[in-house]
Amino acid sequence: RTLRIGLIPGDGIGREVIPxxxxxxxxxxxxxxxxxxxxxxxxxxxxFQKTGTALPDKTVETLKKxxxxxxxxxxSSPSTKVAGYSSPIVALRKxxxxxxxxxxxxxxxxxxxxxxxxxxxxxxxxxxLYVKEERTEEGPNGKVAEAIKRISERAxxxxxxxxxxxxxxxQGIRAAAPGTSSHSQPxxxxxxxxxxxxxxxxxxxxTARKALAAEKFSSIHVEEQIVDSMVYKLFRQxxxxxxxxxxxxxxxxxxxGAAALVGSLGLVPSANVGDGFAIGExxxxxxxxxxxxxxxxxxxxxxxxxxxxxFLGEPNAAAKIYTAVDANLDxxxxxxxxxxxxxxxxxxxxxxxxxx
Amino acid sequence: RTLRIGLIPGDGIGREVIPxxxxxxxxxxxxxxxxxxxxxxxxxxxxFQKTGTALPDKTVETLKKxxxxxxxxxxSSPSTKVAGYSSPIVALRKxxxxxxxxxxxxxxxxxxxxxxxxxxxxxxxxxxLYVKEERTEEGPNGKVAEAIKRISERAxxxxxxxxxxxxxxxQGIRAAAPGTSSHSQPxxxxxxxxxxxxxxxxxxxxTARKALAAEKFSSIHVEEQIVDSMVYKLFRQxxxxxxxxxxxxxxxxxxxGAAALVGSLGLVPSANVGDGFAIGExxxxxxxxxxxxxxxxxxxxxxxxxxxxxFLGEPNAAAKIYTAVDANLDxxxxxxxxxxxxxxxxxxxxxxxxxx
Ligand SMILES: CC(C)[C@H](C(=O)O)[C@@H](O)C(=O)O
Ligand SMILES: CC(C)[C@H](C(=O)O)[C@@H](O)C(=O)O
Numbered sequence: 001r002t003l004r005i006g007l008i009p010g011d012g013i014g015r016e017v018i019p020x021x022x023x024x025x026x027x028x029x030x031x032x033x034x035x036x037x038x039x040x041x042x043x044x045x046x047x048f049q050k051t052g053t054a055l056p057d058k059t060v061e062t063l064k065k066x067x068x069x070x071x072x073x074x075x076s077s078p079s080t081k082v083a084g085y086s087s088p089i090v091a092l093r094k095x096x097x098x099x100x101x102x103x104x105x106x107x108x109x110x111x112x113x114x115x116x117x118x119x120x121x122x123x124x125x126x127x128x129l130y131v132k133e134e135r136t137e138e139g140p141n142g143k144v145a146e147a148i149k150r151i152s153e154r155a156x157x158x159x160x161x162x163x164x165x166x167x168x169x170x171q172g173i174r175a176a177a178p179g180t181s182s183h184s185q186p187x188x189x190x191x192x193x194x195x196x197x198x199x200x201x202x203x204x205x206x207t208a209r210k211a212l213a214a215e216k217f218s219s220i221h222v223e224e225q226i227v228d229s230m231v232y233k234l235f236r237q238x239x240x241x242x243x244x245x246x247x248x249x250x251x252x253x254x255x256x257g258a259a260a261l262v263g264s265l266g267l268v269p270s271a272n273v274g275d276g277f278a279i280g281e282x283x284x285x286x287x288x289x290x291x292x293x294x295x296x297x298x299x300x301x302x303x304x305x306x307x308x309x310x311f312l313g314e315p316n317a318a319a320k321i322y323t324a325v326d327a328n329l330d331x332x333x334x335x336x337x338x339x340x341x342x343x344x345x346x347x348x349x350x351x352x353x354x355x356x
Numbered sequence: 357r358t359l360r361i362g363l364i365p366g367d368g369i370g371r372e373v374i375p376x377x378x379x380x381x382x383x384x385x386x387x388x389x390x391x392x393x394x395x396x397x398x399x400x401x402x403x404f405q406k407t408g409t410a411l412p413d414k415t416v417e418t419l420k421k422x423x424x425x426x427x428x429x430x431x432s433s434p435s436t437k438v439a440g441y442s443s444p445i446v447a448l449r450k451x452x453x454x455x456x457x458x459x460x461x462x463x464x465x466x467x468x469x470x471x472x473x474x475x476x477x478x479x480x481x482x483x484x485l486y487v488k489e490e491r492t493e494e495g496p497n498g499k500v501a502e503a504i505k506r507i508s509e510r511a512x513x514x515x516x517x518x519x520x521x522x523x524x525x526x527q528g529i530r531a532a533a534p535g536t537s538s539h540s541q542p543x544x545x546x547x548x549x550x551x552x553x554x555x556x557x558x559x560x561x562x563t564a565r566k567a568l569a570a571e572k573f574s575s576i577h578v579e580e581q582i583v584d585s586m587v588y589k590l591f592r593q594x595x596x597x598x599x600x601x602x603x604x605x606x607x608x609x610x611x612x613g614a615a616a617l618v619g620s621l622g623l624v625p626s627a628n629v630g631d632g633f634a635i636g637e638x639x640x641x642x643x644x645x646x647x648x649x650x651x652x653x654x655x656x657x658x659x660x661x662x663x664x665x666x667f668l669g670e671p672n673a674a675a676k677i678y679t680a681v682d683a684n685l686d687x688x689x690x691x692x693x694x695x696x697x698x699x700x701x702x703x704x705x706x707x708x709x710x711x712x
Contacts, residue, residue, distance in 0.1 A: 142509030
């Protein structure tokens with residue numbers, strides 16, 4: 001099987017980590033019978049400055065017509081408002097209907113100095129406040145701006161369903177490798193704020209409950225947590241959680257919170273997943289402070305590559321990458337500066353490749 | 357001076373901690389020349405079940421006409437949707453125009469096993485998604501619900517101004533007691549998500565920048581943090597932060613997150629502050645799991661009493677309470693179960709009273 005992968009480095013350290021993602025795909029053992037071809041695609045703030053658009057049509061068209069999956073690096077946010085600029089990743093998620101943003105957060109044996117964490121945040125990726133429908137009026141007391149938070153039954157249902165499927169798949173992997181996880185039963189925690197937003201978050205909650213009550217999910221333990229308590233609990237007992245499903249904005253916030261628990265955003269991958277398409281995306285941003293120094297942590301990208309492969313139906317290739325990355329972290333000899341080490345992006349990558 | 361204080365225990369452990377709040381006011385040394393009178397007021401889910409309204413007009417009227425301040429306990433959220441029920445505290449904040457929700461989070465010498473944390477979250481308390489303007493439509497693919505997130509220049513300006521004032525006041529207290537804090541300069545961090553919500557959160561950010569650029573705030577160092585990064589940073593380097601100002605929902609989430617850092621929600625106070633009025637409110641909820649057992653931690657309430665007194669212009673009385681509470685925590689002899697101790701609500705209270 002040959003997979004064609006779009007490479008969208010974007011801005012900042014995106015350009016330093018996406019090449020590492022390409023390298024690991026090229027280095028996968030030939031026994032897997034997987035080949036890759038690549039196409040470089042533009043997006044980001046620099047693209048905006050050059051062309052007037054942060055997400056050229058050509059990028060979207062090429063992804064739709066030619067590609068099986070993609071890797072997205074990062075984009076810089078301008079520090080003051082720039083007219084006409086808006087985040088290309090948010091637009092891309094919507095244009096390709098990548099409705100699930102999947103963010104696993106996991107400690108490895110060596111990296112964990114506390115309790116072992118092994119959870120995944122499944123974030124709705126197309127609606128909520130991210131519909132970006134805003135308006136501003138000039139009132140008697142100054143400006144008043146409004147934004148729409150939209151929650152639909154359809155989007156809530158499909159995100160909850162994929163959360164349930166992920167919970168079952170994780171349970172399958174755990175069953176195959178006993179002792180690697182503290183979870184004995186698949187669990188999904190529904191996050192919302194329906195005590196205040198009874199209609200929108202109420203609809204999310206109710207729909208998630210219904211979706212997860214399906215026969216095929218009968219082995220899953222379903223709980224709920226109001227978003228503010230969820231953040232509290234996430235920090236007090238992260239080892240308790242398995243799959244957390246949340247509307248877009250809460251998912252965004254929770255995944256950064258969970259990243260803090262494993263030590264560095266530089267470790268946390270994500271995949272933007274639609275029907276038959278997935279974009280791997282490290283959770284860190286463009287990191288202007290370390291841009292160009294060659295010291296960005298490639299781990300989040302390597303794990304994002306693996307996550308993309310999982311959703312493209314290649315779990316064995318994904319497992320190879322996860323194992324190599326975990327071994328690098330557990331040995332802790334080649335760690336980048338965000339992890340307290342001194343290794344460059346290239347050195348971390350080489351160490352992982354060696355273990356493939 | 358005599359202050360008349362409304363007591364609104366609400367539901368659950370609210371009824372166990374609010375009496376402790378009353379007791380500490382009555383026990384303040386007479387040298388302070390402060391007297392208190394009290395009026396008991398209804399609100400909450402039980403009130404709703406009895407009367408059909410969670411916030412009786414009489415409660416609002418009495419607070420407005422007779423009271424200088426109030427203490428609010430907690431309200432239970434029904435676990436499934438109950439038609440017509442909506443949170444009385446959200447309504448109360450709006451009806452009394454208590455526009456600032458002030459939530460200090462602080463480690464004491466003894467309680468901190470990591471870095472000393474000394475920050476305060478100043479949360480806008482009247483708008484954002486809490487305007488609760490929602491509607492639901494039946495579409496071709498099922499229900500679609502929408503909620504309005506409203507951000508006004510006026511509310512953003514006044515919350516940023518009070519955040520600046522609090523930063524200056526904290527700096528004054530630090531200057532009077534050198535060595536008690538790691539902060540050398542007042543700092544305000546503006547939290548928003550203007551990279552996605554350019555109009556609403558953009559307006560909050562821009563207005564906060566302007567408000568904090570006022571001459572009187574020239575000694576304050578002003579920074580910004582996108583809300584997801586803010587949660588990440590809050591967990592990675594909480595000791596760095598001084599005052600964090602945020603729109604309503606982010607403030608709600610951030611304050612639970614910050615509470616997790618100091619070990620228990622049972623320690624974290626808040627005050628709902630308007631012009632000339634303040635309601636002290638512990639950040640914990642009604643805690644149905646421990647209700648009626650007499651083991652609720654009264655510290656959050658005692659600190660909320662102190663915070664209320666600060667905003668009613670009685671910093672000396674407030675300081676007495678803070679000092680007594682800190683001494684209880686540092687000695688760590690009478691701690692409630694949430695803190696790993698065995699003391700009852702009454703025993704913790706008695707220990708604090710003894711130190712007044
Ligand atoms: C850059 C930003 C628009 C984006 C988001 O909010 O989704 C980022 O925070 C993320 O989590 O991928
Ligand atoms: C109970 C709930 C409505 C409330 C809020 O969201 O404001 C609570 O979480 C709080 O922080 O006081």
